[in-house]
Each structure stands twice: as C-alpha cells, then as structure tokens.
Amino acid sequence: MxxxxxxxxxxxxxxxxxxxxxxxxxxxxxxxxxxxxxxxxxxxxxxxxxxxxxxxxxxxxxxxxxxxxxxxxxxxxxxxxxxxxxxxxxxxxxxxxxxxxxxxxxxxxxxxxxxxxxxxxxxxxxxxxxxxxxxxxxxxxxxxxxxxxLEPAAVIAGAVRTGRPRPGERIAVVGAGTLGMLAVQLLAASSPGELVVIDPRAERGRQALDFGASESLTPAESEAYHGRFDLVVETAGAPTTAASSCLLARRGGRVVLTGMFTPGAVGIDPVHLSLSQLEVRSVFGAPSSAWSDAVRAFGLGLLGxxxxxxxxxxxxxxxxxxxxxxxxxxxxxxxxxxx
CATH class of the missing domain: 3.90.180.10 (Medium-chain alcohol dehydrogenases, catalytic domain)
Structure with a gap:
C-alpha cells in the first residue's frame, strides 16, 4: 500500500x-x-x-x-x-x-x-x-x-427478532433517538395495528410519524397507556425507561431492552414482573443474523x-x-x- x-x-x-x-x-x-x-x-x-x-x-x-x-x-x-x-x-x-x-x-x-x-x-x-x-x-x-x-440498525434488527412482532399487534417504542427511529422503520414493516413512539422531545416525535409511527406521546401522556402493548421496544437507556417499559406492556406481553443503562437506573418491579408474566429480554450488540436482516432491509428500501x-x-x-x-x-x- x-x-x-x-x-x-x-x-x-x-x-x-x-x-x-x-x-x-x-x-x-x-x-x-x-x-x-x-x-x-x-x-x-x-x-x-x-x-x-x-x-x-x-x-x-x-x-x-x-x-x-x-x-x-x-x-x-x-x-x-x-x-x-x-x-x-x-x-x-x-x-x-x-x-x-x-x-x-x-x-x-x-x-x-x-x-x-x-x-x-x-x-x-x-x-x-x-x-x-x-x-x-x-x-x-x-x-x-x-x-x-447499519450497525445500530443491526442492533435493532436483533431486538425485532427477539421481540417477534406479529401483524396487527400493538407496539410501543420508547425513545426516538437513532435506535428508536430505526426501530420504527423496521417494526412498521411488520404491519402493526398500532405503533406508538414515546419521547419527551416533540420534534423527535413528529419525525417518528414520518418514519411510520401511528402516534407520538410524551412520557407523561404514555401513563394512560399502561398495560396496553403486546410488544415494547426500549431504546433510550434513560434511568427510568426499563421500569416504565414494563408498565406499558400488557399482561403476558414482551419487552426488549436495547438502551445502554448506567449504574443507578431504576430497577424493574419484580412483583409487577411476576404477576404480569412478562417476557423481558435485553440486547447488547448484534449477532450475524441480525446484521443480515438489517443489510437486507436496507437493500430493499425498508430501512432508510x-x-x-x-x-x-x-x-x-x-x-x-x-x-x-x-x-x-x-x-x-x-x-x-x-x-
């Protein structure tokens, strides 16, 4: 060289x-x-x-x-x-x-x-x-x-694989940063019945609608939606979002945590977790299969x-x-x- x-x-x-x-x-x-x-x-x-x-x-x-x-x-x-x-x-x-x-x-x-x-x-x-x-x-x-x-997109593709969205389900994405916006695009391709994005920033919420979300809420507004969603994909990594994401899920629902939490984050209530029979998974990085999913979605125009x-x-x-x-x-x- x-x-x-x-x-x-x-x-x-x-x-x-x-x-x-x-x-x-x-x-x-x-x-x-x-x-x-x-x-x-x-x-x-x-x-x-x-x-x-x-x-x-x-x-x-x-x-x-x-x-x-x-x-x-x-x-x-x-x-x-x-x-x-x-x-x-x-x-x-x-x-x-x-x-x-x-x-x-x-x-x-x-x-x-x-x-x-x-x-x-x-x-x-x-x-x-x-x-x-x-x-x-x-x-x-x-x-x-x-x-x-495509690297953060692969992380989200891994989260989507883990969350197993099905057509017609009610889905929430917590956080409208890069991971959240990419999650909206990939989840929109699963034909959800609802795709709600939760973020305190109004401008980010409006952009999420352009990316395929059906509704945008602030964290305060989302409290009225507790127990509603079949699948919740958390992307923010804020101190309270792991716990609040579990509250958004319906009984028997699925929660996937992708945010990088720091020490001192609020823990998930174990009583709520057990009584609601939630399935909670976390994602760190992306396996090869998720990379393949993200690159394929990018090539098909499902991910922009x-x-x-x-x-x-x-x-x-x-x-x-x-x-x-x-x-x-x-x-x-x-x-x-x-x-």
Whole structure:
C-alpha cells in the first residue's frame, strides 16, 4: 500500500490526536477498507470521556464501530474479487467456534470480548482492517453515508427478532433517538395495528410519524397507556425507561431492552414482573443474523437511515463532532465523520 492514512487516536480519556502514517496492512483473512463514513454514538462519547466499563475498551484506541466503506485491498487467503465492493462489517470479533457462536449467538461469544473501535482499531480513520468473514456487502449503488448507520440498525434488527412482532399487534417504542427511529422503520414493516413512539422531545416525535409511527406521546401522556402493548421496544437507556417499559406492556406481553443503562437506573418491579408474566429480554450488540436482516432491509428500501444524519465533519474536527453527541440539543441527530 502507498500513500498516507490518517486516524483519530484516543490515548486516554479526554485526550485525542490525529495521526498520519502508512495504511494498515491487511493480515491473513483480512481486508483493508477505505472508510467512507463513520457514525459517532454515545458509546464513542463514553470512550472519549472515560465512562465506558474498563472491560469493554482498551486505550490507546482508534474508535469507530459504525461505518461503511469500500474494500481497497485483501490479505492472504481472501478473494481478490472483493476489491472495489461497498461494504459494512460486524463489530464483534466473535471466535466462531465456541458453543454460543456455533448456536448462531455470535454476540454472546465465549471466546472473550473483542470489538472494532473499542479493543481493536476502528473506523475514525481513512482505513480500517477487519476480518473478511465479518463483511456484509452492499449494492453497488448504496448510499455509503446512510449505510454507516447499519450497525445500530443491526442492533435493532436483533431486538425485532427477539421481540417477534406479529401483524396487527400493538407496539410501543420508547425513545426516538437513532435506535428508536430505526426501530420504527423496521417494526412498521411488520404491519402493526398500532405503533406508538414515546419521547419527551416533540420534534423527535413528529419525525417518528414520518418514519411510520401511528402516534407520538410524551412520557407523561404514555401513563394512560399502561398495560396496553403486546410488544415494547426500549431504546433510550434513560434511568427510568426499563421500569416504565414494563408498565406499558400488557399482561403476558414482551419487552426488549436495547438502551445502554448506567449504574443507578431504576430497577424493574419484580412483583409487577411476576404477576404480569412478562417476557423481558435485553440486547447488547448484534449477532450475524441480525446484521443480515438489517443489510437486507436496507437493500430493499425498508430501512432508510439518511434523514437521521444531521451533521458531517472531517477527521480534523473530531473534537467538535464528539462534543455534539449527547449534548442535549434535540436538533442533533446522527453525527458522521467523513474521512
């Protein structure tokens, strides 16, 4: 490989630098991808601020786990026909051989945690090297900016698989951030009888209607809907939303938690849980099957993340970009880095 390749390196919490050097060399079984776009999410902000659990980050690190790009080179043993193809890739470096991986639950890999952008070099860079087995190829005409949101879309696809929506059901989505909006699009494809979004931000609620929701409510308004929904998909990760999501579900209903909760979050009432016979599941990351679902939905036009993108920055302005994420401005949606 020739030419320079830039990367954002977070040496320690609150400290980053832009490096310039030779592109990484793809090893055996790997590909080198030229990054087209990389999304910044709250997990990246937690890495930068030092709030991510120490078991799930390794400094110094090049962040960036939500990304898209084009294969530029391949390592030993990889089909050279991949060069030039648009792609995204799974973040978890699952071993593929443990019991959970053999059962298809690659996000529960027992081989130890390793993930692009957290313990392995990520995509806040001109190039990223990843195992070829993790690639999900895109259509040649795919919008690579929108495709950078396929990582959170895969998480939501995993939640939808877990929630098993059926036509005609009453469904609630708690939270209208990136995950919530993507959930609305995927759940709308299941032909629900109702698809209600709950978020305190009126502007986000209105956008959810454009994405396929039938109604938008504030948390206060949603109290009148307790016990109504067959399926509740929680995406906010706010201190109270795990408990409030269980209150929204009908007796015997299903609740899927996708938000990343912090210590001190309000617990689920075990009395309500047992008397209501709720099925409660959580989602962390996405297995390979959910990635396949998300990429297929994107290719079919069932998933259109582009309207969620509100800001794009070059690598040199990473400091400004990461400051926007979690800053509280309701007009800030998905923030992208465009190397």
């Amino acid at each position: 020739s030419g320079d390749s830039r990367a954002i390196v977070v040496d320690r919490p609150g400290s980053h630098r832009l490096t310039v050097g030779a592109p990484p060399e793809p090893g055996p079984g790997e590909v080198l991808v030229r990054v087209a776009a990389a999304g910044i999410c709250m997990s990246d902000r937690e890495v930068y601020d030092g709030h991510r659990d120490a078991a799930y980050v390794r400094y110094p690190v090049i962040p960036g786990h939500e990304w898209s790009g084009t294969v530029e080179a391949v390592g030993e043993g990889v089909d050279p026909a991949l060069v030039g193809q648009k792609t995204v890739a799974e973040g978890f470096r699952a071993c593929g051989t443990c019991e959970r991986c053999r059962c298809g639950e690659t996000s529960l890999c027992g081989g130890g945690y390793a993930e692009t952008g957290f313990t392995e070099p990520g995509a806040f860079a001109d190039h990223v090297a990843v195992p070829a087995r993790l690639l999900h190829l895109l259509h040649p005409d795919a919008d690579l900016a929108a495709a950078a949101l 993340p582009a309207p969620l993108i509100t800001h794009e920055f070059p690598l040199e302005r990473f400091g400004e970009a990461v400051a926007l994420v979690g800053g509280g401005d309701p007009k800030t949606g998905k923030v992208l880095l465009r190397p």
